[in-house]
Structure formats: C-alpha cells, structure tokens
Amino acid sequence: MSIRERMSGNEAVAYAIKQINPDVMPAFPITPSTEIPQMVSTYIANGEMDTEFIPVESEHSSMSATMGASAAGARALTATSSCGLAYMWELLYVAASDRLPLVLALVNRALTGPININCDHSDSMGARDSGWIQIYAENNQEAYDNFIQSFRISEHPDVMLPFMACQDGFITSHAVENIELIEDDKVKAFVGDYNPENYLLNADMPMAIGPYATSPFYMETKMNQRLAMKNAKKVILEVAEEFEKISGRKYGFFEEYKLEDAEIAIVIMGSAAGTTKDAIDALRDKGIKAGLLKIRVFRPFPGEEIAEALKNVKAVAILDRAESFSACGGPVGSEVKAALYDAKVGVTAVNYFYGIGGRDYTVESATSVFEDLMKIADGSMEPEQFKYVGLRK
Amino acid sequence: MKKNIEIRWHGRGGQGAKTAALLLADVAFNTGMHVQGFPEYGPERMGAPITAYNRIGDSPIRVHSNIYNPDYVVVVDETLLHSVDVTKGLSKDGAIVINTTKEKDEIIPLLNGYEGKVYIIDARKVSMATLGKYFPNSPMLAAIVKVAHIMDEEVFLSQMEASYQHKFAKKPEVIEGNMNALKMAFEEVK
Structure with a gap:
C-alpha cells in the first residue's frame, strides 16, 4: 500500500x-x-x-x-x-x-x-x-x-x-x-x-x-x-x-492527454501541463478536439516518437518557458519542429513563449492558444510565430 | 465533477497568512480531500502585502496557477483594504472574511461594491483573550472553515488538536490557548 x-x-x-x-x-x-x-x-x-x-x-x-x-x-x-x-x-x-x-x-x-x-x-x-x-x-x-x-x-x-x-x-x-x-x-x-x-x-x-x-x-x-x-x-x-x-504509475518519454483524436494540440513541459489539461476538458465539453503532449524527457530528445504522436493533428503550438533569443524560436520549439521535418510530418506548427520569469500561465492562457490553433487549423488565421502568451498590452 | 473550492488569502508578511493557508491544506487533507496550498512569491519583507491560495475539493487538482476568481477571500489585516483590491474577481455567490475591529456597515463601503456576503471577526480580541499575544492566523483559519463550510466544526477541532500536538510538541502549553482561539473564533465570526 x-x-x-x-x-x-x-x-x-x-x-x-x-x-x-x-x-x-x-x-x-x-x-x-x-x-x-x-x-x-x-x-x-x-x-x-x-x-x-x-x-x-x-x-x-x-x-x-x-x-x-x-x-x-x-x-x-x-x-x-x-x-x-x-x-x-x-x-x-x-x-x-x-x-x-x-x-x-x-x-x-x-x-x-x-x-x-x-x-x-x-x-x-x-x-x-x-x-x-x-x-x-x-x-x-x-x-x-x-x-x-x-x-x-x-x-x-x-x-x-x-x-x-x-x-x-x-x-x-x-x-x-x-x-x-x-x-x-x-x-x-x-x-x-x-x-x-x-x-x-x-x-x-x-x-x-x-x-x-x-x-x-x-x-x-x-x-x-x-x-x-x-x-x-x-x-x-x-x-x-x-x-x-x-x-502503479506509468511513465514514458512524454504523456499524451486526449491526443489520439485531437485536431489541435499543445506541446509543453512542467507544471503548465496540468493547467492545459483543465483547458482541454473545458474545450472537449464544447466539442472541440484539443489535446496535449507533455514532454517529460527532454534529454535524450525523443524526436521520432514526438513526430509520430503529432502526425494526425491539424495544428500544434509548442510552448517554450525559456527564450533563446535566436529570434527564430525557443529550444523546445526548434527541436520539435526539426523532428517534424525529419519525419516528414506536415503539421502546421507555431512556437510560442509563456511563463517567463514566473508570468502566470492560467487555464485562460491555454485556452487562448487553442483558440489561435482553431483559427490556424480552419485557415482563418495565418500562423504567427514566437508570440508571447500573457504579455501585458 | 464537483468544482473545487478556491480561497485567496491577503495578509502582511509575518502575520502567518501563508502558514494559515498551509494549515488549512493540512486539515482538509487529513479529512480525505484533495488540496493545494501555496503562497505567491516575490521580494517579500515583513509588513508588505502577501497573497496565499488554497484549492480544496474531492477530485485531484491539476491546475497550477494563481487564483483570480476565488469563491472566498480572507483578509488577515484590515489596513490592506485601503491598498489592495481584495474583492477583485471574488464570486458574488461566495464570501469575504475580514479581521477588523470595525462594524460591518463601516467595512462594506471599503469593498468596491462587492455584492456577496461579508463576514467580520476581531481576531486581535480572540487572540489576546486566548493566547495573550496577537497571532491572527488561528482565528482566521477557524473563521474561513465556518464561513466556507469546509468541514464539520467538531471534525476541524479534533484535526487541529492533533496538528497542534505535533506542531507544538516542544511547547505543549500553547496548545490549549490555540484550541480556545479556534473555538472562540467560531462564536465571534459574524
């Protein structure tokens, strides 16, 4: 026990x-x-x-x-x-x-x-x-x-x-x-x-x-x-x-939450994953097929497995909790996108930043990302890279 | 799924609001619930406004963010009413509990038009009468347990006694005073 x-x-x-x-x-x-x-x-x-x-x-x-x-x-x-x-x-x-x-x-x-x-x-x-x-x-x-x-x-x-x-x-x-x-x-x-x-x-x-x-x-x-x-x-x-x-607890390279039939998905690491799950449940209640891929193992990087898990979604947002100042993506975003490219998975992927310096990431933050993804998936919005989620206006 | 209760604590550094939030998490945990208790961290110093939070419920808690639309708010120091918007986002179906020597009709105008229930308690009076010193967190803890119906009062008292026996194992003389503070707070909150 x-x-x-x-x-x-x-x-x-x-x-x-x-x-x-x-x-x-x-x-x-x-x-x-x-x-x-x-x-x-x-x-x-x-x-x-x-x-x-x-x-x-x-x-x-x-x-x-x-x-x-x-x-x-x-x-x-x-x-x-x-x-x-x-x-x-x-x-x-x-x-x-x-x-x-x-x-x-x-x-x-x-x-x-x-x-x-x-x-x-x-x-x-x-x-x-x-x-x-x-x-x-x-x-x-x-x-x-x-x-x-x-x-x-x-x-x-x-x-x-x-x-x-x-x-x-x-x-x-x-x-x-x-x-x-x-x-x-x-x-x-x-x-x-x-x-x-x-x-x-x-x-x-x-x-x-x-x-x-x-x-x-x-x-x-x-x-x-x-x-x-x-x-x-x-x-x-x-x-x-x-x-x-x-x-009795199962672990792998990453956790998939309602990803199997998802049309839009967030890729994230750490405590923000739980908050994202609550957002997903609320969206699923409205019939929106949202899902999550929570990376657990970042080194070694399970690129092939991640690409395989994301191959059926229409649009994905990879969320980074660290800047890399490459002006061309964060560390998680760059690696996930490279993995998708190598696996020839043609999903539309955006890379956003969140939670930097403790900026709170709420259920509403996750929902706002999914709302972007819905528009990207149905073609009503052009993907915009490297947005800061929760940035003050 | 039953919604979890969300509580936001406002206090000043050194008054024990964080400790009270953690004690509430403890006592709710001990009665079989799922809990979260956490403070908001920043450059703290004695006397500065601080915020702490609780989520309490029957199902596992996954969300990890601060609480913006609490069901209940506890104000450990009434001087905060002038500098902090303590009712911000507070559900009008919930309630606010304020430690004050004032009457309700003097306090309500300070709450930015809050339409929900307002409870007051003079935690200083309770603390001085039972402990001989000003420790507002035990009275405020009992007050929120009563106002939010988090658990049966008898269950709460027996859990707290066990918790104090553990916490004050090296100074058992303060246990009775703290228990009396909790009991008196149940009577005094109105």
Whole structure:
C-alpha cells in the first residue's frame, strides 16, 4: 500500500533523497531549491539517514565535490537553481564527459536579468547541450517519482551519464499538494546498491579521470557520450516499466492527454501541463478536439516518437518557458519542429513563449492558444510565430 | 465533477497568512480531500502585502496557477483594504472574511461594491483573550472553515488538536490557548 501524504515539491524530493540515502550530498543554498539540502541535513541531524553532507561555499564547489565523490565510487547528488546552475557551468560538461552517474535536483528558476526568483526554464535550457539527461516534472508526485528513477537510469552501465531532475520553482517546489509515497523498503529495493565497475578508490585498478584529450581522441569521447545518450532512451523506458510495478504509475518519454483524436494540440513541459489539461476538458465539453503532449524527457530528445504522436493533428503550438533569443524560436520549439521535418510530418506548427520569469500561465492562457490553433487549423488565421502568451498590452 | 473550492488569502508578511493557508491544506487533507496550498512569491519583507491560495475539493487538482476568481477571500489585516483590491474577481455567490475591529456597515463601503456576503471577526480580541499575544492566523483559519463550510466544526477541532500536538510538541502549553482561539473564533465570526 502506498502512503497518502501531502507535501511540497521540495519536500517530496528531500523525502526521496532520504529514502535513497545516497553516500554524499554537497550543497550550497539558492532559492527556490534551498529547502532540499535544508530538509536533508535535518534528516541527517535526526539520524534518519547517514549521508555525508558537505556544506560548501559555492555551487562551483558543490558540483566539484559531487563529482569528486562520484568519481571516488560514491553515490552522490546535489541540488540547485538558476544562477547556482550557471556557476556550475564548466563542471556540467566535465561531469558528462567523465561519465559520472550523479544526480542534480534542479528547481527551475529564471536566470537573472532583471533580478527574478520565479520559475522559467532558462537555467536548464541553457544546459541542454552539456551532456546531461534532463527529465521534467508536472507536479510534486512526478518530482518524487522521477527522482526515485534517477539513479537507476544514470548508473546503468550502458548509460553512465549525469541526471538533472527538474521541477518548476515555487509553482511545484513550494505548493503543498496530495502525493502517494512508496514505502522505504520498496524504494530501497528498487534503487538498489551502487557497485561501480571503475572508481578512483579501487586500489587494485588505478585509473585517471578527466585527463587531457588531444584532437585525435576528443571526438571519439563525444561520440561515446552520444551513444550513451541514445542508450538512455531504452533504459529510461525499462526503468519506467519497473517503476510502474511498484507504484502503479506509468511513465514514458512524454504523456499524451486526449491526443489520439485531437485536431489541435499543445506541446509543453512542467507544471503548465496540468493547467492545459483543465483547458482541454473545458474545450472537449464544447466539442472541440484539443489535446496535449507533455514532454517529460527532454534529454535524450525523443524526436521520432514526438513526430509520430503529432502526425494526425491539424495544428500544434509548442510552448517554450525559456527564450533563446535566436529570434527564430525557443529550444523546445526548434527541436520539435526539426523532428517534424525529419519525419516528414506536415503539421502546421507555431512556437510560442509563456511563463517567463514566473508570468502566470492560467487555464485562460491555454485556452487562448487553442483558440489561435482553431483559427490556424480552419485557415482563418495565418500562423504567427514566437508570440508571447500573457504579455501585458 | 464537483468544482473545487478556491480561497485567496491577503495578509502582511509575518502575520502567518501563508502558514494559515498551509494549515488549512493540512486539515482538509487529513479529512480525505484533495488540496493545494501555496503562497505567491516575490521580494517579500515583513509588513508588505502577501497573497496565499488554497484549492480544496474531492477530485485531484491539476491546475497550477494563481487564483483570480476565488469563491472566498480572507483578509488577515484590515489596513490592506485601503491598498489592495481584495474583492477583485471574488464570486458574488461566495464570501469575504475580514479581521477588523470595525462594524460591518463601516467595512462594506471599503469593498468596491462587492455584492456577496461579508463576514467580520476581531481576531486581535480572540487572540489576546486566548493566547495573550496577537497571532491572527488561528482565528482566521477557524473563521474561513465556518464561513466556507469546509468541514464539520467538531471534525476541524479534533484535526487541529492533533496538528497542534505535533506542531507544538516542544511547547505543549500553547496548545490549549490555540484550541480556545479556534473555538472562540467560531462564536465571534459574524
């Protein structure tokens, strides 16, 4: 029997960390992820877990220490947001190329300018090409469930890549909602022990980690990273299938909501997906065939599968919660459109922006996007790219 | 599908409006409901206006936005009536509950023509009488539970007692005062 509880998204991740009881957690606080290391250190102080907690003086150090612990052979993780992730930047690439299976609890927050503490995806989207697996949560339940699956995916011998478990800052991290927790023993059995094949503290097999790679070797390391990312697709689905057996909750690369017979659809990630579902139900009551594709796994990017799922809709809006300032589309929009092109799916696609710097995305926001799509689908409106949803007049 | 109840709290930083919203989520959760409790975050500081929200109902809650058309509004600090449009979007089939020392006929003209029900309670009087200090959130919590019929009063009191026993495990002497504040608030809200 699962445990009925109520928790915020941060509490849910801290609880998952307690259940996993990793070896090492270095951390430096930053809003809105601060509560995660705070709660974990309380669990440790109360004797409920025995993780080695390392308070450090910056995020550069928290990521360095997490990588050091992971390279030594420990199961290690940390948490951060926004500028904290930016301060880890150079190390994100090193962690991925060193093939360190560590986990980062990322609570998405705008990357400042002007100063802002609220949610958007500009922090993790900036890191999308750093070689990390990225999985996004709609609510506290998914933040918890994704976290429990994280080490299994990351540590798989065919993967060995760092894992970013993302949730929306404040919107889910600080909202208390119902949640179904899984019993400690089931979580521990599911996650299992970490027995690395190669690690620095193995005196029988000395090794170097992170050496210089000259040009004749460098591209091959990148190709290996790409193969690992491709392997992650298979492993993510295998782990999800096993997770369903202990939780009853089904996960894939993305969730389709009333998409099967949909004529118009929104593609979105994170907490805005739930709000979009409420808009869809109201439209369906009026006979309008609206649907949703909620991307869960952004890295590796399930392009072929997304294109297949969208092939029968007449018009689709891909909503980005981060600017890329290419003036030619956002990160999710560009990749979904490229996937549609490669699969020769000729659906009319617009790419809008929403929720930047915490701008509220409401049921009405989603409905306004669907209203555009209805007009685009029946030919009464020319598709307009790169609109800002909810922009003040 | 039965519509969820939506509540918006207006208070000032440090008065416990956020805590009250989270406590309401807790107590509703404990009686088997689906809940959401969350504050609106920004550059907070003591005394600045803050907003917190609750959604409560029998079915799972998927929407993740602020609440613009609440069924109920709770005003923890009456000085906000001059600076914040507290009845904005409030359903006229719902109600507003205001912590004030004034009478209803003095308060109603401050509500921008709001046509729904208006309830008042002197949470300072309740708090001083039962706790000897000014903590408006317990009286306001009881007031909204009564006004919005969120649950049976007896169920609420027994749930809150359990919650206080947990929350105040290290200072049990304040539990009785808080319980009396809730009971007195039930009588005082009008």
